[in-house]
Amino acid sequence: MNGDASHSKKKPKLSPPEISAEFSHHDPAVARINNGSFGCCPRSVTAAQRDWQHQFLRQPDNFFLNLLQPAISRSRSLVASLVNAPHVDQISLVDNATTAAAIFLQHCAWSFAEGRFSPGDAAVMLHYAYGAVKKSVEAYITRAGGHVIEVDLPFPVKSEDEIITEFRKALAKGKSEGRKVRIAVIDHVTSMPAVVIPVKELVKICREEGVEQVFVDAAHGIGCVDVDVQEIGADFYTSNLHKWFFCPPSVAFLYCRNQSNAGGDTQLQLHHPVVSHEYGNGLPVESGWIGTRDYSAQLVVPSAAEFVERFPGGIDGIKAGNHSAVVEMGEMLAKAWGTNLGSPPEMCGSMIMVGLPACLGIGSESDSLKLRTHLRDCFAVEVPIYFNKRRHDRRGEEEAGGVITGYVRISYQVYNKVEDYERLRDAVDKLVNDGFTCASLVEPESD
Amino acid sequence: METSEDHGNGELNHLTKKPRLTRFITESAIADEFAHHQPGVARINNGSFGSCPGSVLSSQREWQLKFLRQPDDFYFNGLRKGILRSRTLVKDLVGAADVEEVSLIDNATTGAAIVLQQIGRAFAEGRFDRNDAVLMFHCAFQAVKKSMEAYVRRAGGSVIEVRLPFPILCDEEIITEFRKGLEKAKSNGRKVRLAIIDHITSMPSVVTPVKELVRICREEGVDQVFVDAAHAIGSVEVNVQEIGADFYVSNLHKWFFCPPSVAFLYCKKSGSSLDAHHPVVSHEYGNGLPTESSWIGTRDYSSQLAVPTAFEFVNSFEGGIRGIMKRNHDEVVKMGEMLAESWGTNLGAPPEMCASMVMVGLPSRLYVTSDDDALRLRSHLRAYYGVEVPIHYQGPRDGEDGVKDEYGIVTAYVRISHQVYNTLDDYCKLRDAINQIVDNKKTCKTLLIE
Secondary structure (H helix, E strand, O other): OOOOOOOOOOOOOOOHHHHHHHOOOOOOOOEEOOHHHHOOOOHHHHHHHHHHHHHHHHOHHHHHHHHHHHHHHHHHHHHHHHOOOOOHHHEEEEOOHHHHHHHHHHHHHHHHHOOOOOOOOEEEEEOOOOHHHHHHHHHHHHOOOOEEEEEOOOOOOOOHHHHHHHHHHHHHHHHHOOOOEEEEEEEOEOOOOOOEOOHHHHHHHHHHOOOOEEEEEOOOOEOOEOOOHHHHOOOEEEEEHHHHOOOOOOOEEEEEOOOOOOOOOOOOOOOOOOOOOOOOOOHHHHHOOOOOOOOHHHHOHHHHHHHHOOOOOHHHHHHHHHHHHHHHHHHHHHHHHOOOEOOOHHHOOOEEEEEOOHHHOOOOHHHHHHHHHHHHHHHOEEOOEEEOHHHHHOOOHHHOOOOOOEEEEEEOOOOOOHHHHHHHHHHHHHHHHOOOOHHHOOOOOOO | OOOHHHHOOHHHHHHOOOOOOOOOOOHHHHHHHOOOOOOOOEEOOHHHHOOOOHHHHHHHHHHHHHHHHOHHHHHHHHHHHHHHHHHHHHHHHHOOOOHHHEEEEOOHHHHHHHHHHHHHHHHHOOOOOOOOEEEEEOOOOHHHHHHHHHHHHOOOOEEEEEOOOOOOOOHHHHHHHHHHHHHHHHHHHOOEEEEEEEOEOOOOOOEOOHHHHHHHHHHOOOOEEEEEOOOOEOOEOOOHHHHOOOEEEEEHHHHOOOOOOOEEEEEOOOOOOOOOOOOOOOOOOOOOHHHHHHOOOOOOOHHHHOHHHHHHHHHOOOOHHHHHHHHHHHHHHHHHHHHHHHHOOOEOOOHHHOOOEEEEEOOHHHOOOOHHHHHHHHHHHHHHHOEEOOEEEOOOOOOOOOOEEOOEEOOEEEEEEOOOOOOHHHHHHHHHHHHHHHHOOOOHHHOOOO
16 A cells, blocks of 8 residues: 555665765754754655645645645555554644644543543543643643543663553552543653653553543654554554654654544544634544645655665664664763663663763753753754653762763664764763863853 | 834845845846746736745745754754744734734634634633624635634534625625624624634635724624734735734735745733633643744744745835735736726726735626536636636625626626736736637536646
């Protein structure tokens, strides 16, 4: 069910210099170790995107009436086959996982307003859920009268069992309070700190415990971990395509297991919050037109898939390569700094958390941001830093000097080189040798 | 309205390196700016999707490259400053009192969703009574009508439609219908919670007496007034304080040369805090709509960031945006009158109720009897004559004769636009195409569209 039938000749595999050329627009001075935040897009895909933009600008009426929807359908079909969704009608394209979360959570808010859910009914989410999703849960669930239960996750984490145990505890808590747990929002890969969650197992537990709807936030999913939506078994699954699947900013998909299309009960359907002409015709069609805007990022999914095929093993080959490289780099850094990894390699995808030396004195979120800025400005290293507040707060008196409270989240994508991580290693080594602490950093001027 | 010297965007000139050899932009430079438009197409539909000159597209590309080059640095150090700069220019342009009243969003459709979501919430949370009313024109843009269904009707509100008389002769006709609609809305002791007023209706297109209508809403105790001005900025004068609405939205990519897509939503500061939120909730939730809208997850914000370059483009014309508006208006009226004379038909509204678009009656002998017929004719014009123009079917109302030409009742109108790239030839092509179809004794139903 490959929607991209227009290329009959397969392009040859990319050589290392060709890969570099595809990413030559990246700032060459920067050790770009943060693919996780904003992703990346190769030249050949941005070129394809420009072609689509040009088609619209050239004759927008014709584009809108004759070209746009078939191209969106093509992209959706391709995504369906990538994630093993049985039917293309289950796949909608939206801007990003944040939008997908809003779509799902707004639907939950309606469920409260229309009496399908009762005040006090619970939503379960992970403590490390993405900040934007937490705000969305506040805006749509809490405001509508729902009760939120957070699953306390350990970090550093040693095994999947630790996560499963905490998840069961959270569900039991809901039960003991006499609450009906209506929905669960589960990350496939948490953002900060980045850990691969045993999502299939958690979905199974949800089914056992009668949780009605499970939404998997896999912003980092496709291209970073294996995604088979049928195997995972969630009701909803969203992933960004611009993070680890080489699409331009921005495009994501939302998979809905049981979504009826046009003609279904409009109250039971999910809807795009920006309502336009196609309202009521099913989420995929609604999302295909939300007013005049640039849809070109959605249209180049086939071009991104073509790019991926130019690597041995396609997306699976890239994933495997990224994973082993990021683990190798993580272990190199942990050894050099005398610290530890935040989770075992089998709980990592293309990102890994590496402890920073305790002497750097990361004592707050603000410290982690200041240090990140310092690394960018003085060492040309781009890497996000996680402040482990829980560990920091619970450290004993005698541990004060030695507890690791900060972790870098390093990513590995096809454009990265060993030198990128060596630069990070050396930068931190220098800071340690210079007796640097975060306390010495001045508060940055606000933007 | 601020003059072109006050924009304070001098520091952005490093983004565009256009040498200023003459005082104002020349005809050939304009043609160059729009060289990416498909040649051979008489593009008489700026109203639907707008247009964007090459220099603004270049600026947009630079912003896109900046993000791709180092996205983290862009996010932490460039994005918000850039958006604030754009918002400030818009605030000055539309006469808003405070930049905190101006948010940048994708398009007017998004603006409607923001306004209507908060109305729907008020119904759902019991702050409004079931069946309290929301008022809109019957010809409100289809997306807005659907949004009313999704947020108002669904939450228990009732929707009252005001008929827009068309063809129309004067503002009074609209004011009369509006008052009638308000009375109906208020009947049975209902509160009118929101009135949605188009500044320029889409199809059929007329400029409404929006200031007067807002005043009437205030007199009659309507809670909130939302002006859907998708077409307004760059085609009519806009002073949001004078208009006096609570919400005012307009697309910058239609008539203000911005890339697709960017619009502004003005929300008047009031005593009570505003409950309007961007529906895509992200980190900035609760920090005010402008800030919420400036980050709704990773996406391409370049069209919002390219706004200052659109101002630069506009200011390269004699008279700036006012000069452009006046010339567009004069030309589109002239062209409309030329077409009406050639076809023996009428204009749908007097020139003073038009901005940069005019409705021109199509010959009755085309026998347009439905929306499908209108679409068919439009497709035929595109495929066989290289003319792009939207067509409105205006069915006759019961008990009314309707406007007639020599041969029968006029049931359809073209909506012609004029923007700086249009030439006389565009309209001659349309004129001749229609005349040929009529001369060949073809009616809509018999037209080929492939």
